[in-house]
Amino acid sequence: GAVVSQHPSWVICKSGTSVKIECRSLDFQATTMFWYRQFPKQSLMLMATSNEGSKATYEQGVEKDKFLINHASLTLSTLTVTSAHPEDSSFYICSAGDRGLVQPQHFGDGTRLSIL
């Protein structure tokens, strides 16, 4: 079946570092990918919608200059957490959908980011 690969699976960085997370659709093309953040014992919160070849759409309250999204191809979207601080520590998850509108989204296995 369709698979979404996310890399890295976990990362530990010092405060002030920028961290890039990759999301790849392995056997299908995804014009749209989504980025979520999940804090411990909470649900997934949508951060932004990544559109291939155009600017990402951010949810209210999400800083676009803090969380840079690039969707340069139909199989790759990247999320860069710029100048990360301890409060950015979280579980980041991406998803991608097949072109058919009814097809479900497929999720990556997430990236656990810890900022010291």
Place this chain on the structure above:
Amino acid sequence: DAKTTQPPSMDCAEGRAANLPCNHSTISGNEYVYWYRQIHSQGPQYIIHGLKNNETNEMASLIITEDRKSSTLILPHATLRDTAVYYCIVRALQGAQKLVFGQGTRLTINP
């Protein structure tokens, strides 16, 4: 905001059927009901979806009431590996494909 309401937690004995309810009383005619689950520290896993007819696949069955205001996900023979948070989501057929997650139901399968 999520358009669904689910009980925060449920328990079920291993080998028994697990029935997870979901209320979506404001669902629109063009919205599907999706179920995902999330096992600890993993990304959500798709289970099943439906519009108005009951659906069944190798993982589960989805029963949608005739008025479509509620649904039930049925895991016919629950195993310990089914312990997870289960999310019921409604999503329109047209427009943005984003999924808005509510708090879900934490299902614990007991031996």
